[in-house]
Amino acid sequence: MNDKRLDNNPTDEKLTVECLRLISDGSGVGYLNGIATFVPGLLPGEIGEVEVYEAKKKWQRARLLRVIKRSPERIAAPCSVFEECGGCQLQHTTYEETLVWKQRWVEDALSRIGKISVEVKPIHGMASPWCYRNKASLHREPTGKLGYYKGKSKELVHFSECLLLSERMNRWIRLAEEFLTDSFAEIHTLSFRENTKGEGLLLLEGPPTKALSAEDNPEFFEALFKEGVRSVWGTDSEGNLALIWGEERFSQTILDMTFEVSPLSFLQVNSLQTDVLYSHVLDGAALTGEEIVWDLYSGIGTLALALASKAQKVTGIEENPYAVDNAIQNAVNNNAVGHVEFLMGKVESRMTKIDEEPDVVVLDPPRSGMHPAVVQRLLELKPQRIIYVSCDPGTLARDLGVLTQGGYAVESVQPVDMFPWTMHTECCCLLEHA
Ligand SMILES: C[S@@+](CC[C@H](N)C(=O)[O-])C[C@H]1O[C@@H](n2cnc3c(N)ncnc32)[C@H](O)[C@@H]1O
Structure with a gap:
């Protein structure tokens, strides 16, 4: 049934849709022949040229090819990788408008x-709605390059600066890219946390092959320490959480109270x-x-x-x-x-x-x-x-x-x-x- 509709509506056919509202995943929605059509990137009041890439009986998803009529609420996304990265869905409109939706x-x-x-x-x-995230989880390519996953895929999106993170945390990420090229090859995920004092914690995640040791890359740990990172965690040879280097305790201030938080606890x-x-x-x-x-x-x-x-x-x-x-x-x-x-x-x-x-x-x-x-x-x-x-x-x-x-x-x-x-x-x- 779905395939039949796609046959009648080939994916390379260019269609025009008017966006009526935003739905809660940030996509615009309009109707094409009575079918609800979800278009990421299209804003209410805009008319877009789109192509359908997934069609069901009652709804379909389409890719935005170009904006024909533009909303006054549209802005140029401040982040250079906004369209590829899965992290933000609403950088193409004003902050006030995101709050309305x-x-x-x-x-x-x-x-x-x-x-x-x-x-x-x-x-x-x-x-001031930027630099607010105190945690970043980056995935790592064998080359050592770090990035976020693109949407729900496992494809990596690299960036020079994530605008949701502090300048300091962006520097930690660059240091990890610079120093972690050959050592810790098995590490696939790096998670940084930053507390309100600007101190950092890093968790290195990978398969439990061997115990990670600070001896394997002392320059990396020294560079991190100079930039405020206070501890690095990984796993021991059995895969249990283990402190590799630095201070065991990492704390965060909330409502003038101090809370210790382990790398694996929610914050x-x-x-x-x-x-x-x-x-x-x-x-x-x-x-x-x-x-x-x-x-x-x-x-x-x-x-x-x-x-x-x-x-x-x-x-x-x-x-x-x-x-x-x-x-x-x-x-x-x-x-x-x-x-x-x-x-x-x-x-x-x-x-x-x-x-x-x-x-x-x-x-x-x-x-x-x-x-x-x-x-x-x-x-x-x-x-x-x-x-x-x-x-x-x-x-x-x-x-x-x-x-x-x-x-x-x-x-x-x-x-x-x-x-x-x-x-x-x-x-x-x-x-x-x-
Ligand atoms: C959204 S966090 C809230 C934590 C805390 N209230 C805070 O503000 O930091 C949800 C917490 O629920 C825990 N959790 C998830 N499912 C649970 C369950 N079925 N029973 C008990 N705890 C659960 C998670 O480990 C996590 O710490």
């Missing part, structure tokens, strides 16, 4: 998927906006000091510890053992021992074994949202307030739909732009039990 995507998801009628607060954008990638996001969580939780609080998907304990001084007790649940170790140490470092407990395991199974009933639940699941068993358990426990932090409006809307049918009201939805120029949007939602 992110706001709409949240509103649409909540009403269409969740069937929720709520006024979404204006998105909290960034005053919010936008340091400035993390404070904004967490402030909304603290406001939503509205703690008086009496409450039993759960922090589900607690990572290195950032939210749990930010809440601890205002609660009777906070219990965090997290499946990543490195993150749980960090959280336990972070409780000691931030004088919260006795107020917090961190449990390791999957939220869906671990939460059924806790012998206490929470008044307030804060949760920040991965993009896939909550496991259905977690939603059901929350409906049984009926905490008075739930603060749901989400990086995916679609799964957020799905979960909120179930919670609202089970007796919760969505009191507020606050989008925060944690990922400028990309299609991603973070939200902090407050729910109250009736």
Whole structure:
């Protein structure tokens, strides 16, 4: 059936489409003979010449060949590899316009998927939306060249400067390209992290062939140290995480608290906006000091510890053992021992074994949202307030739909732009039990 349509509509045929809106992957959408046609790079109000490369019964994807009528919101993408690189989807329009669309995507998801009628607060954008990422994962070619994957492919896109990273982190990447040509040949991925002090951590990933050693390339480590990198991690001969060189502890400051983070633990990638996001969580939780609080998907304990001084007790649940170790140490470092407990395991199974009933639940699941068993358990426990932090409006809307049918009201939805120029949007939602 699909092939037949493609036969009737050969891929090299040039067609004209008018873009009506942006969908949540950043593509423009218009209609060709009543078929929804998704065109990355086309903006609302624009007319584009396109060619279809994938056709289904009800929708098709097309490649933009040229813009015939231009939107006043179109800008020249500041990044020279924007069109090839999969990292950003929205650099062809103004920052203000990207915020307008992110706001709409949240509103649409909540009403269409969740069937929720709520006024979404204006998105909290960034005053300066560049150089915000504190983490970069680069893939490596045998030549030593580093790059990002192009879209969902394994094709590498090289760049001289990524505008989402600090100048310092871009320099670390150049150093790695310069020095890692012959040594560490088996390394296929390099992940840098930078904290708010400008200190860095590097994780080298590859197959567990032999233990990595700083002796194999001392010039590289010296050069990194001069530029602020404080530790390099890799694997030992059994494939376990091992410090190759430098300081064991790497920490990040959030809301004036200090958190140790292992190379394999989750950390919010936008340091400035993390404070904004967490402030909304603290406001939503509205703690008086009496409450039993759960922090589900607690990572290195950032939210749990930010809440601890205002609660009777906070219990965090997290499946990543490195993150749980960090959280336990972070409780000691931030004088919260006795107020917090961190449990390791999957939220869906671990939460059924806790012998206490929470008044307030804060949760920040991965993009896939909550496991259905977690939603059901929350409906049984009926905490008075739930603060749901989400990086995916679609799964957020799905979960909120179930919670609202089970007796919760969505009191507020606050989008925060944690990922400028990309299609991603973070939200902090407050729910109250009736
Ligand atoms: C989006 S992060 C949030 C972490 C933390 N709240 C923060 O702001 O840094 C999600 C966390 O959930 C953990 N996770 C993912 N699935 C899980 C599950 N089924 N049970 C427990 N933890 C899970 C991940 O390891 C990660 O640390």
